[in-house]
Each structure stands twice: as structure tokens, then as C-alpha cells.
Amino acid sequence: MTRHELPKGMIRAPSTVGTHEGYMPGFGNDFETEALPDALPQGQNSPQKCNYGLYGEQLSGTAFTAPSHQNERTWCYRIRPSVKHTHRFTKIDLPYWKTAPNVERDVISLGQYRWDPVPHSEKPLTWLSGMRTMTTAGDVNTQVGMASHIYLVTDNMRDEYFFSADSELLVVPQEGRLRFCTELGIIDLEPKEIAILPRGLVYRVEVLEGPCRGFVCENYGQKFQLPGRGPIGANCMANRRDFKTPVAAFEDREVPSTLTVKWCGEFHETKIGHSPLDVVAWHGNYAPCKYDMRTYCPVGAILFDHPDPSIFTVLTAPSGVEGTANIDFVLFRERWMVAEHTFRPPWYHRNIMSELMGNIYGIYDAKPKGFIPGGLSLHNMMLPHGPDRNAFEGASNMELEPEKLDNTMSFMFETRFPQHLTRFAAQEAPLQDDYIDCWKDLEKKFDGTPGTK
Incomplete structure (x- = not known):
């Protein structure tokens, strides 16, 4: 399957090219598309x-009475209502996908990892069998906190569908290319x-180019x-304007299929006799979207000092406490460093954030060795961390001229909650x-002499 081919039975809106640009769900926009x-x-x-004998069905992402500027919902016009399934839900086990609270008594989460x-x-x-949870935080039952995962995907979901x-x-993503239908x-x-895949959205995942590996923040x-x-x-x-959401595309396929639902940390399965991706048209502001991180425009210091890393926030999930996020998604990408008389790497x-x-x-730049593509690190709340010795010595003694940080893209999932390691992270992942x-090689430099450098 090439990049722009559609799965068998899929129809895309005739007047568009696959994504609608300049749109981000949840900001008062209302987008409409029909196939x-x-x-x-x-x-x-x-x-x-x-028309066409379709069923109207609303997918709500907020309470009906949420303030208008926060209210999110999408009207779907589909071949069958999504309530149609042939079996009761039964529990299944996905042992590597964990949900908060998940505190292992014999696993120590206090430390730098x-x-x-x-x-x-x-x-x-x-997508389901390849999810590996690394940390959990908060409590899914009270809808606060998060989990972080690594995904390892080599195989398509075939007549298998999922929603959380x-x-x-x-x-x-860190490696490979995926298609979210x-x-x-x-x-x-x-x-x-x-x-971003919204709560309640049904989809399946296919491999366009594998093997695929990447990271997931479950909010x-x-x-x-x-x-x-x-x-x-x-x-x-x-x-x-750089967030894009898909245009309508539907499948009209009568084929035995499986739908898996994640609900309160447990997984449930039911059987259906068709593809549930049968929405022929939709309008609203509750939808998936994607974003190209190469369009992120960093802002930084142009005279002295190093700004807080919050200056690199791409997205934030509020907590209800002003200025303190449930989750921040922060991006450290290529950028110029020009500050004078300044220790330039993160100090x-x-x-209080994890x-x-x-x-x-x-x-x-703060860890020139050891932190390699595909790797992860965790510094839990109130635990000290910062540059290693080589980074410190290099940044302290370099000639400060404008310097371009090139070939670099790292990110941070930051939360106000402590992140608890899973058993997989502590015992199976390559710690x-x-x-x-x-x-350990950081040296004492203090000698009591004023002005010593």
C-alpha cells in the first residue's frame, strides 16, 4: 500500500486532499466534511x-452544559448507529498496558532513571498487543493524571477496532510510519x-512502513x-493553523469484526458484523488531529540567562489549578543559542513536576552521551537532575558565540503527579x-576565594 492509497472499501471526500489545514479541535472551530x-x-x-438512509449520532467530548468556548461535540452521519453489536462485552487481558493507579509494592519509583x-x-x-506502559500517574477513575507508553508495532489490526x-x-512516533483509520x-x-486521538474515537492502526516504535502519553x-x-x-x-484533521472517509464492509474498549483501566471485547468506520459525513469540533513538529517556532533568550523549559510547551492539559498542568507536552528541537555570560544547557x-x-x-545538549534516539529518562518530582559532567564542563568553558543546535529533537511529558514505574519498566525494559x-565525576570547585571561576 502506498502512502496515498486507501484501504479497500474506503472512500474519501471528493473535494479535499486528505486533511483539513488550519484547524485544531476544541477552539471554537466547527469543521464539516462529507464523502x-x-x-x-x-x-x-x-x-x-x-439522506442516503444514514443515522445521525452525536459524539460528545465534554458535558452538554460545558461553557460554549470549551464545548466539544461532533455530529456523525453513519451507515449504522454505533450501538449495534452482536455480543455482550467480555473482559480480555492486555498485560503490558497498565492504568493508574498502578503502584507495584516491590518497585522503587524514587530515583533518576x-x-x-x-x-x-x-x-x-x-497497536494493542504492542503497547508497553512505562509509568502511570494519578487515577483514571477520577479522570486525573496520565500514563506513558512505548509502542512496538509490526502488524496491522485486521478487522479489529479500538477506542479508549x-x-x-x-x-x-520515533521509527516507522503508521496509518490511523x-x-x-x-x-x-x-x-x-x-x-491526538480523542477519548471515545473508534479506529484501527495499520503499518505503512515498519517496524514502528514510538511514545504515547495517555491523558x-x-x-x-x-x-x-x-x-x-x-x-x-x-x-x-498547523494542526490538521482528516476529511470524511468511510467503509461499507459487512465482515465479522472485533471491537475492543478500554474502560476504567480494563479491556473489554465485543463482536460486530461490520466495519464501524462507516461515518459518511460529519461536522463539529471534536476530532483527531495531527501536527508537524517541524513547524514549531521556538522562543528563547536573546541576551542572557536560560528560560524555564515551559517556554517550549507545545500542548498543555489543564489541571484545574491555574498555571499547574495535569500534563505539559514540551519539545526541544533545533534552535539557535545566543545568550551571553550564560550557562546555556538546562541548569x-x-x-514539583515529574x-x-x-x-x-x-x-x-544536557546529556551528550547515553540518551539515544528511542530512549527514555524519568526524573520524578523533587528529585535533583541536570547536565552530566561533560556537558557542564563544556558549557562552562566554551567560547560563547552564536551556536546552532542541530540534529536534535527530544520531548517531555511533564505532570504534577508522581510517575510510578511499571513492573515492565523496572524489570524488562533496558534500564x-x-x-x-x-x-559521580562532578567535582568540588569551591575554594572560598571570591571571584573564583
């Missing part, structure tokens, strides 16, 4: 009879891009949104047991 002419009702959401890339398995793995009632998923259209995703709380720019103003950082610090970092490609040694 057949006149499939979308005009002037009302629920006519007595829909770093992992090499999780290797691919010799067994074929789908617990969470939205932020997907960060969703109720509302198709998203093709590759490294340097991210996708139990309020949805991701653009951060407030404050004095920065209307431009830079992530711009709304040593302790933080920081899980992943490397997409290249070298991270670097010697990570803490990267600070």
Missing part, C-alpha cells in the same frame, strides 16, 4: 430522515509528527490545548543501571 454529496444535513443537526530503546519483538505485534473511554492519546477519516503519521484529564502565550502574543510556539534543578523525556533523534554515574 458523498449532500450527506451532511444543512441547517439542523438531526433531521427526521437523513534512563532506558535504552525498547527492542522490537520477534513476535508480530499490533478512559483517555485521549498523544502519539509521538478512524471514524472521522485517515491520519498517516511519521516521525517528527504527533497525533486521563482535561484535553490537550494550546498554552496561553501571555506577553509572547499571537505568534510563535505552536500555531493553530541543575528540582521541580519529567519523562524521550529522544526522537539526535543528541540532547541503564549506571545512569546515576553520569554525575
Whole structure:
């Protein structure tokens, strides 16, 4: 299957090219798309009879009475209502996908941790069987917190579909290319891009180019949104126009299929006699989207000092406490460093936030060695961390001229909650047991003499 081919039985909206640009769900926009002419009702959401014999169905991402600027819903006009399935739900086990609260008594989460890339398995793995949870935080039952995962995917979901009632998923590819065939259209995703899959959205995942590996932030709380720019103003950082959502595409296939649902941390399966991706037209502001991280415009210091890493926030999920996020998604990409009389890498610090970092490609300036593409690190809340000795010595003694950080893209899932390691992260994933040694050679330089450098 080439990049722009559609799965068998899939029809795309005739007047568009696959994604609608300049649109990000959840910001008051209302987008409409149809794969057949006149499939979308005009002037009302629920006519007595829909064209083509379609069923009208609303997918709500917020409470009905949420403030209008936060209210999210999409009207779907589909071949069959999604309530149609042939069996009751039965529980199934996906042992490597964990949900908060998940605190293992014999696993110590207090510490500075770093992992090499999780290797691919010799067994074929789908989006569901290939998910490996690294950390959990908060409580899914009260809809706060998150989980971080590594995905390893080599095989297509064949007549298999999934949705999470617990969470939205932020997907960060590191290797390979995936296709997300969703109720509302198709998203093709590759490294340097991210996708957001809303809570409740039905989809299946196919491999366009494998093997595929990447990172997932599972958000139990309020949805991701653009951060407030404050004095920065209307431009830079992530711009709304660069988020893209798919156009309508539907399958009309009568074939025995399986639908898996994640609900309160458990997985349930039912059988259906058709593809559930049968939405012929839709309009609304609750939809999946993708974003090219190469369009992120960093903002930084142009005279002295190093700004807080929050200046690199791409998306934030509010917590209800002003200025303190449930989750921040932060991006460290190529950029110029020009600050004078300044220690330019991230400084040593302790933080009330828990920081899980992943490397997409290249070298991270605070850890020139050991933090490789596909790797992860975790510095839990209030635990000190910062540059290793080589980074410190290099940054302290370099001739400060304008310098371009090139060939680098790392990210951070940051949350106000402590992140608890799973048993997989502690015992099966390739943990670097010697990570803490990267600070052991830091020297005492103090000699009591004023002005000593």
C-alpha cells in the first residue's frame, strides 16, 4: 500500500486532499466534511430522515452544559448507529498496558532513571498487543493524571477496532510510519509528527512502513490545548493553523469484526458484523488531529540567562489549578543559542513536576552521551537532575558565540503527579543501571576565594 492509497472499501471526500489545514479541535472551530454529496444535513443537526438512509449520532467530548468556548461535540452521519453489536462485552487481558493507579509494592519509583530503546519483538505485534506502559500517574477513575507508553508495532489490526473511554492519546512516533483509520477519516503519521486521538474515537492502526516504535502519553484529564502565550502574543510556539484533521472517509464492509474498549483501566471485547468506520459525513469540533513538529517556532533568550523549559510547551492539559498542568507536552528541537555570560544547557534543578523525556533523534545538549534516539529518562518530582559532567564542563568553558543546535529533537511529558514505574519498566525494559554515574565525576570547585571561576 502506498502512502496515498486507501484501504479497500474506503472512500474519501471528493473535494479535499486528505486533511483539513488550519484547524485544531476544541477552539471554537466547527469543521464539516462529507464523502458523498449532500450527506451532511444543512441547517439542523438531526433531521427526521437523513439522506442516503444514514443515522445521525452525536459524539460528545465534554458535558452538554460545558461553557460554549470549551464545548466539544461532533455530529456523525453513519451507515449504522454505533450501538449495534452482536455480543455482550467480555473482559480480555492486555498485560503490558497498565492504568493508574498502578503502584507495584516491590518497585522503587524514587530515583533518576534512563532506558535504552525498547527492542522490537520477534513476535508480530499490533497497536494493542504492542503497547508497553512505562509509568502511570494519578487515577483514571477520577479522570486525573496520565500514563506513558512505548509502542512496538509490526502488524496491522485486521478487522479489529479500538477506542479508549478512559483517555485521549498523544502519539509521538520515533521509527516507522503508521496509518490511523478512524471514524472521522485517515491520519498517516511519521516521525517528527504527533497525533491526538480523542477519548471515545473508534479506529484501527495499520503499518505503512515498519517496524514502528514510538511514545504515547495517555491523558486521563482535561484535553490537550494550546498554552496561553501571555506577553509572547499571537505568534510563535505552536500555531493553530498547523494542526490538521482528516476529511470524511468511510467503509461499507459487512465482515465479522472485533471491537475492543478500554474502560476504567480494563479491556473489554465485543463482536460486530461490520466495519464501524462507516461515518459518511460529519461536522463539529471534536476530532483527531495531527501536527508537524517541524513547524514549531521556538522562543528563547536573546541576551542572557536560560528560560524555564515551559517556554517550549507545545500542548498543555489543564489541571484545574491555574498555571499547574495535569500534563505539559514540551519539545526541544533545533534552535539557535545566543545568550551571553550564560550557562546555556538546562541548569541543575528540582521541580514539583515529574519529567519523562524521550529522544526522537539526535543528541540532547544536557546529556551528550547515553540518551539515544528511542530512549527514555524519568526524573520524578523533587528529585535533583541536570547536565552530566561533560556537558557542564563544556558549557562552562566554551567560547560563547552564536551556536546552532542541530540534529536534535527530544520531548517531555511533564505532570504534577508522581510517575510510578511499571513492573515492565523496572524489570524488562533496558534500564541503564549506571545512569546515576553520569554525575559521580562532578567535582568540588569551591575554594572560598571570591571571584573564583
